[in-house]
């Protein structure tokens with residue numbers, strides 16, 4: 743009986759900790775300024791995708807391979823066939839203003855913040 747109670751208490755503690763963790767995570771992410779990824783390819787109009795929805799985006803064209811992955815609020819180039827591979831070596835970017843550039847393929851991925859968020863950061 744005692745063992746059961748101990749298990750129950752342990753389960754409760756774990757649940758409370760988990761709930762706290764998720765609430766904290768939500769609060770933290772709502773305060774983040776990094777929200778949107780801007781993708782520029784050549785001279786085209788940039789496209790925008792959310793930084794908070796995990797995705798794999800294939801930007802390959804004309805035999806130029808570039809695949810980016812968005813995961814846990816970060817972006818990285820998972821595949822490219824450019825000659826320098828600097829974009830792949832750049833690794834994960836997470837902060838507003840960070841960017842991954844693939845010069846040979848004229849591709850640039852930048853993280854943008856929401857305007858309100860940026861003002862908040864400046865006034866702190």
Ligand SMILES: [Zn+2]
Pocket residue numbers: 822824825826827828829830843844845846847
């Ligand atoms: Zn590259």
